[in-house]
Amino acid sequence: MKRYSLALLAATGLVGLTMGATAAEARDQLHIVGSSTVFPFATAVAEQFGKAGSFKTPVVESTGSGGGIKLFCAGVGDDTPDIANASRKIKDSEIETCKKNGVTAITEVTIGYDGIVLANSKQGPALKLTVQDVWKALAKQVPVDGKLVDNPYKTWQDVNKDLPAEKIEVLGPPTTSGTRDAFVELVMDEGCKDSPEIKAISDAKARTAACGALREDGGYIDAGENDNLIVQKLESNPAALGIFGYSYLEQNADKLQGSLMDGVAPTFENIVSGKYEVSRPLFFYVKNQHADKVPGLREYIAEFVSDKATGQEGYAIDKGLIPLPEDKHKEAAESANALKSMM
Amino acid sequence: MTDFTMPSVAGTATTRLRKPDLSPGRISRRYAAERRFRLYGVLAVSLAMVMLALLLVSIVSKGYSAFMQTRINLDIAFDAQEIDPQNTHDPAVLKAANYTALIRKALSAQFPDVTERIDRRRLYDVVSNGADLQLMKMVLANPAIIGTTQSVSLLAGDDFDMLNKGRISRDVPEAERVLSDKQVGWFDKLQSAGRVHYAFNTDFLTSGDSREPEQAGILGALVGSLLTMITTVVLALPLGVMSAIYLEEFAPKNRLTDIIEVNINNLAAVPSIVFGLLGLAVFLGFFGLPRSAPLVGGLVLSLMTLPTVIIATRTAVKAVPPSIREAAYGVGASQLQVVLHHVLPLATPGIMTGAIIGLARALGESAPLLMIGMVAFIVDVPHSIVDPSTVLPVQVYLWADSPERAFVERTSAGIMVLLVFLVLMNAAAIFVRRRFERRW
Numbered sequence: 001m002k003r004y005s006l007a008l009l010a011a012t013g014l015v016g017l018t019m020g021a022t023a024a025e026a027r028d029q030l031h032i033v034g035s036s037t038v039f040p041f042a043t044a045v046a047e048q049f050g051k052a053g054s055f056k057t058p059v060v061e062s063t064g065s066g067g068g069i070k071l072f073c074a075g076v077g078d079d080t081p082d083i084a085n086a087s088r089k090i091k092d093s094e095i096e097t098c099k100k101n102g103v104t105a106i107t108e109v110t111i112g113y114d115g116i117v118l119a120n121s122k123q124g125p126a127l128k129l130t131v132q133d134v135w136k137a138l139a140k141q142v143p144v145d146g147k148l149v150d151n152p153y154k155t156w157q158d159v160n161k162d163l164p165a166e167k168i169e170v171l172g173p174p175t176t177s178g179t180r181d182a183f184v185e186l187v188m189d190e191g192c193k194d195s196p197e198i199k200a201i202s203d204a205k206a207r208t209a210a211c212g213a214l215r216e217d218g219g220y221i222d223a224g225e226n227d228n229l230i231v232q233k234l235e236s237n238p239a240a241l242g243i244f245g246y247s248y249l250e251q252n253a254d255k256l257q258g259s260l261m262d263g264v265a266p267t268f269e270n271i272v273s274g275k276y277e278v279s280r281p282l283f284f285y286v287k288n289q290h291a292d293k294v295p296g297l298r299e300y301i302a303e304f305v306s307d308k309a310t311g312q313e314g315y316a317i318d319k320g321l322i323p324l325p326e327d328k329h330k331e332a333a334e335s336a337n338a339l340k341s342m343m
Numbered sequence: 344m345t346d347f348t349m350p351s352v353a354g355t356a357t358t359r360l361r362k363p364d365l366s367p368g369r370i371s372r373r374y375a376a377e378r379r380f381r382l383y384g385v386l387a388v389s390l391a392m393v394m395l396a397l398l399l400v401s402i403v404s405k406g407y408s409a410f411m412q413t414r415i416n417l418d419i420a421f422d423a424q425e426i427d428p429q430n431t432h433d434p435a436v437l438k439a440a441n442y443t444a445l446i447r448k449a450l451s452a453q454f455p456d457v458t459e460r461i462d463r464r465r466l467y468d469v470v471s472n473g474a475d476l477q478l479m480k481m482v483l484a485n486p487a488i489i490g491t492t493q494s495v496s497l498l499a500g501d502d503f504d505m506l507n508k509g510r511i512s513r514d515v516p517e518a519e520r521v522l523s524d525k526q527v528g529w530f531d532k533l534q535s536a537g538r539v540h541y542a543f544n545t546d547f548l549t550s551g552d553s554r555e556p557e558q559a560g561i562l563g564a565l566v567g568s569l570l571t572m573i574t575t576v577v578l579a580l581p582l583g584v585m586s587a588i589y590l591e592e593f594a595p596k597n598r599l600t601d602i603i604e605v606n607i608n609n610l611a612a613v614p615s616i617v618f619g620l621l622g623l624a625v626f627l628g629f630f631g632l633p634r635s636a637p638l639v640g641g642l643v644l645s646l647m648t649l650p651t652v653i654i655a656t657r658t659a660v661k662a663v664p665p666s667i668r669e670a671a672y673g674v675g676a677s678q679l680q681v682v683l684h685h686v687l688p689l690a691t692p693g694i695m696t697g698a699i700i701g702l703a704r705a706l707g708e709s710a711p712l713l714m715i716g717m718v719a720f721i722v723d724v725p726h727s728i729v730d731p732s733t734v735l736p737v738q739v740y741l742w743a744d745s746p747e748r749a750f751v752e753r754t755s756a757g758i759m760v761l762l763v764f765l766v767l768m769n770a771a772a773i774f775v776r777r778r779f780e781r782r783w
Binding site: 029031033036039040042043044046047050051053056057059060061062063079225226227228229245247248250251252253254313315319320 | 515744
């Protein structure tokens with residue numbers, strides 16, 4: 001008997017394999033990849049789009065911006081994604097890869113903004129920071145007496161005497177994260193650009209590296225991609241600061257307080273109006289060549305840029321997305337619906 | 344006892360035989376050492392138990408409330424004008440009707456004094472935005488209710504659900520709460536009118552994922568895990584058992600089989616993400632299998648489980664006493680008959696235990712599945728091994744990463760479902776072992 005059941009098992013395995021081979025036919029379901037920052041908004045839109053009933057609910061993968069664009073640019077056809085979400089602009093090198101693989105028409109759609117906040121537990125002191133303070137507190141090398149040396153600062157008071165004498169301990173995203181890239185660009189680069197010692201570096205590349213390098217002696221702690229984890233760690237450690245997206249601050253306003261940056265508090269209104277400057281645009285990229293092949297692609301884009309979703313009071317805004325100003329939103333919607341290629 | 348000296352082998356040096364020290368002091372020291380050793384053992388076991396209890400308590404205390412759900416009873420007027428003005432009863436018309444408007448009307452009827460636009464928007468949040476689907480299903484199932492007024496129990500919005508469960512505190516200042524004082528007031532009013540219910544959350548076990556915490560369910564991930572595990576068993580078990588039996592019973596012992604053996608042991612220790620990369624290159628890239636499918640997930644995980652199954656099977660086969668083989672040969676059985684009729688049945692408990700331990704590890708994996716697209720938001724419950732799907736640990740990870748407060752309890756509830764799945768698998772292993780175990 002054993003013999004037969006073994007043979008049966010093996011046969012089932014083979015049947016499974018052949019079923020897989022025949023399934024690679026035309027796709028009737030959108031396939032979206034990319035940034036984990038855009039993920040909560042893209043999934044909200046995908047769900048509404050599926051509920052409307054005319055098309056299947058798209059599959060949305062959370063791969064990170066870079067990983068998503070890599071898959072997106074791998075070619076044209078059913079086994080490649082239709083849309084890549086990104087929390088940063090597509091790079092020229094990535095566009096080159098796309099072209100090389102036959103992806104010749106891409107539409108860029110700006111969907112809104114995401115604020116990056118520095119926050120700590122309500123039990124800790126409220127901080128009034130400037131980008132210069134943050135840079136000095138977190139950079140690997142800082143200027144002391146006209147020379148760049150390894151960061152000697154232990155407490156916030158060492159950085160700026162108006163700040164409390166709390167140990168510098170900042171939890172933030174790892175190097176693979178788009179949030180980290182944006183933080184470096186919006187805070188670290190801003191904070192260092194007026195320093196004469198940095199200006200003295202003639203090589204542009206070395207200058208960027210000196211600005212953007214974060215300290216590795218325990219002042220900055222790589223806390224993983226999961227923003228909720230950072231929030232939980234802040235709750236249990238009132239002395240620490242965390243770096244994460246604005247929507248997490250909004251949801252945890254009873255436990256956390258956002259630090260003022262250059263005198264501006266990280267509130268919804270301040271981010272919308274642009275007063276709070278540590279914010280970045282979010283995008284998605286559409287493969288135009290799929291528009292007439294995969295059913296629902298045009299309709300999904302229309303849903304995403306509709307007022308109902310990303311307008312001033314849309315449901316994606318309820319999920320924590322910061323909306324574009326009205327005129328810009330209209331402009332973005334028009335160019336998205338027309339599938340205006342950026343290449 | 345007498346002391347004596349013994350000439351050593353070398354003949355020059357002499358060694359004194361040790362006399363046993365039976366003094367009371369030494370004996371009590373020996374007993375004390377034994378008691379200490381036992382104490383360490385008990386301490387180690389209790390430490391492990393405390394950790395396990397802490398883990399379970401923290402998960403269950405956070406997650407149990409996800410199995411209950413706040414619902415709100417509203418008197419919905421199924422207005423014929425709104426749903427089906429031409430009285431066609433055509434499903435397409437019934438599907439397209441605006442059921443949200445019906446809910447909003449019912450809510451406004453409850454709170455006629457709420458007139459400002461912003462306030463009304465906030466009021467509508469009391470009921471989940473998926474509630475219109477529930478009404479649509481009711482009408483489609485029974486078009487006769489059009490024109491009547493029914494008392495319908497609708498899902499509450501996630502923030503109000505959290506309020507009802509005490510996970511949003513009423514004591515903190517209004518500015519720090521997701522809900523405003525007005526919203527809390529409305530909810531209290533509904534509650535004192537007896538319209539708030541707290542019932543078992545069947546939706547959690549019967550629906551797929553959602554971005555709205557109150558609508559999110561585990562079924563999609565559960566079915567995905569089941570399909571992935573079935574694929575893994577179907578591939579890894581026969582392949583693993585056959586390779587192990589060949590290597591153990593038939594293969595010549597030479598350098599080549601030694602190298603194979605070492606490599607199988609190495610393979611068991613390879614980090615799982617490597618198998619994911621392999622799956623991406625081979626199954627998706629070369630064979631062109633669909634992304635996000637349990638088939639590919641199962642293939643990748645079976646590669647990962649294979650070494651465990653092979654090693655467990657070889658150990659189990661080795662443990663079958665030679666006397667049984669020799670007796671079988673003695674009555675004239677061929678080598679194949681010895682293996683299939685005697686060795687394999689006797690080794691089954693060991694094989695099954697090993698296989699299920701390997702599967703339990705595969706069930707908890709999420710890293711290799713990232714590469715093949717199973718870390719994804721998928722609403723539809725998969726029906727076959729080529730439908731896009733996700734698995735339980737991935738679902739837990741995705742929920743843990745969501746900002747909404749209500750996903751905290753879903754995350755823990757997801758872990759509870761995963762643990763139940765694991766316990767069932769381990770129970771199956773124990774059952775199989777008890778059933779087939781032989782003593783000799």
